[in-house]
Amino acid sequence: MKGKDFLTLAEFTPSDLSLVLRLSGRLKEKRLKGLGGSSLKGKSVALVFEKPSTRTRVSFQVAVTELGGSPVSLSANELQLGRGETVEDTARVLSRYVHAVMARVNRHTDLERLAKASSVPVINGLSDSHHPVQILADLLTMQERKGKLKGLKVGWVGDGDNVCNSWAYGAALAGIKFTAATPIGYEPSREVFEHASRMARATGGRVEAVADPKEAVRGADCVVTDTFVSMGVEQEKERRAKAFLPRYQVGKELMAMAKKDAVFLHCLPAHREEEVTPEVIDGPQSAVFDEAENRLHTEKALLCFLMLGSRKASAMARGLN
Numbered sequence: 001m002k003g004k005d006f007l008t009l010a011e012f013t014p015s016d017l018s019l020v021l022r023l024s025g026r027l028k029e030k031r032l033k034g035l036g037g038s039s040l041k042g043k044s045v046a047l048v049f050e051k052p053s054t055r056t057r058v059s060f061q062v063a064v065t066e067l068g069g070s071p072v073s074l075s076a077n078e079l080q081l082g083r084g085e086t087v088e089d090t091a092r093v094l095s096r097y098v099h100a101v102m103a104r105v106n107r108h109t110d111l112e113r114l115a116k117a118s119s120v121p122v123i124n125g126l127s128d129s130h131h132p133v134q135i136l137a138d139l140l141t142m143q144e145r146k147g148k149l150k151g152l153k154v155g156w157v158g159d160g161d162n163v164c165n166s167w168a169y170g171a172a173l174a175g176i177k178f179t180a181a182t183p184i185g186y187e188p189s190r191e192v193f194e195h196a197s198r199m200a201r202a203t204g205g206r207v208e209a210v211a212d213p214k215e216a217v218r219g220a221d222c223v224v225t226d227t228f229v230s231m232g233v234e235q236e237k238e239r240r241a242k243a244f245l246p247r248y249q250v251g252k253e254l255m256a257m258a259k260k261d262a263v264f265l266h267c268l269p270a271h272r273e274e275e276v277t278p279e280v281i282d283g284p285q286s287a288v289f290d291e292a293e294n295r296l297h298t299e300k301a302l303l304c305f306l307m308l309g310s311r312k313a314s315a316m317a318r319g320l321n
Contacts, residue, residue: 003306005115005122007108009132009169010195014203017139017173019310023301023317024140024294031066031297039304039316040069043099047125050076050105055268056125056133059295060102067300072098091117100307121306129189131162134267135170136298141291142222145263150175150204155216155258157181158248158275159228159240160188160209163267167224168196168207175203181216182209183243186228213248220258224265225250225275244275251277255285263287 004011012020030037045064049057057073064071081090091114094101101118104125105111115122124132143149154171156164160182168188171178180188187209196207210216217223228244229237255264264276264286272278281288305313 002119003121003309005118006132006302006306007111007115007122007124007127008130008192009135009166009173010199012169012173014173014175016305016310017170019313019317020136020298020301020305021140021143023304023313024136024298025144026317026319027300027304028294028297036066036068037300038068039308039312040064040067040099042069043307044070044072044097045303046094046098046101047071047073048076048079048101048103048105049074049125050103051126053104053125055292055295056102056104059299060125063296063299063303067303069099069303087113088117090114091122092119095119100303123302123306127162129162129192130166131267132166132169133295133299133302134163135166136302137291137294138167138224138265138267139170139174140294140298141265141287142263144290144294145287146221151177152221153177153179153219154222154224155179155181155213155218155220156224157213157216157250157254158225158244159186161226163224163226164188165192168193169199172196172199172203172205172207175200175205177206178208179206179216179220180209181211181213181248183248184211186240186243213254214257217254217258217262220262222263222265223250223255223258226267227269227271227275229271229274241274249275249277250280252279252283255280261285265291268292 047060061071087110095118100121102123102125105127108127108129111127164180165188200207228240266288
């Protein structure tokens with residue numbers, strides 16, 4: 001029977017998230033000690049890329065390999081998708097060969113179609129609407145830096161993009177107070193934020209969208225941003241620069257409004273002097289490279305959770321396997 005897919009983070013419960021983060025920490029400790037693993041021995045994972053990738057491609061390939069499995073990396077033009085085969089037929093075929101599929105796609109609707117037709121778990125490696133694997137890494141990084149997640153305040157500054165949408169769900173599950181500040185016309189998904197707000201009631205979190213970046217970062221434990229010229233909208237760079245700069249650039253003045261020990265996060269790649277200044281992203285409050293590394297550890301845990309089930313993942317997190 002097929003387990004959960006991982007398309008938005010909303011598929012998770014708070015206990016699911018807690019388990020994946022605990023297991024991430026355990027797997028990170030093992031790697032630092034030079035210990036490998038065989039949890040996915042005999043299993044294969046298809047890694048499908050419609051978009052360019054550095055962190056997602058390398059981290060997933062290494063994650064599957066270090067867990068003893070076999071990654072099968074495929075670009076869209078290497079599949080019959082590029083010649084008109086349907087997403088559904090591709091999903092049904094891949095399901096006969098592999099034990100999970102990670103797909104980095106242009107349209108989230110294609111990912112939903114892939115998951116619906118697949119008989120194995122499907123993981124969103126990035127779509128135009130959501131980037132949930134990134135948020136797992138962000139949450140692990142915050143947990144390492146702050147010792148907890150519940151009750152923390154996170155300020156988002158910039159585009160209400162796919163990462164922002166997924167942050168809303170992650171914050172709701174973790175009991176975080178999340179405020180996203182975006183220019184008019186670049187707001188995050190209202191549907192996602194309304195859904196996340198309902199989810200947050202059960203955890204003590206809060207999810208809200210505002211226009212003022214100072215309101216978002218004031219007293220924050222963490223400040224997060226992303227490029228405002230994402231893949232696929234490069235032709236809008238000049239128009240977006242006028243909408244975002246200088247008000248939505250994270251510089252030292254804006255960071256100074258957060259707590260003194262606030263952490264700065266960015267999913268990368270970054271554009272210095274656009275969404276963030278060098279003194280912030282390369283400064284002492286920045287955790288962007290810890291954050292990037294944690295993609296590997298959280299993806300390992302996610303693969304184990306989805307492919308082996310919560311009982312096995314829980315035993316692994318307790319060090320019993």
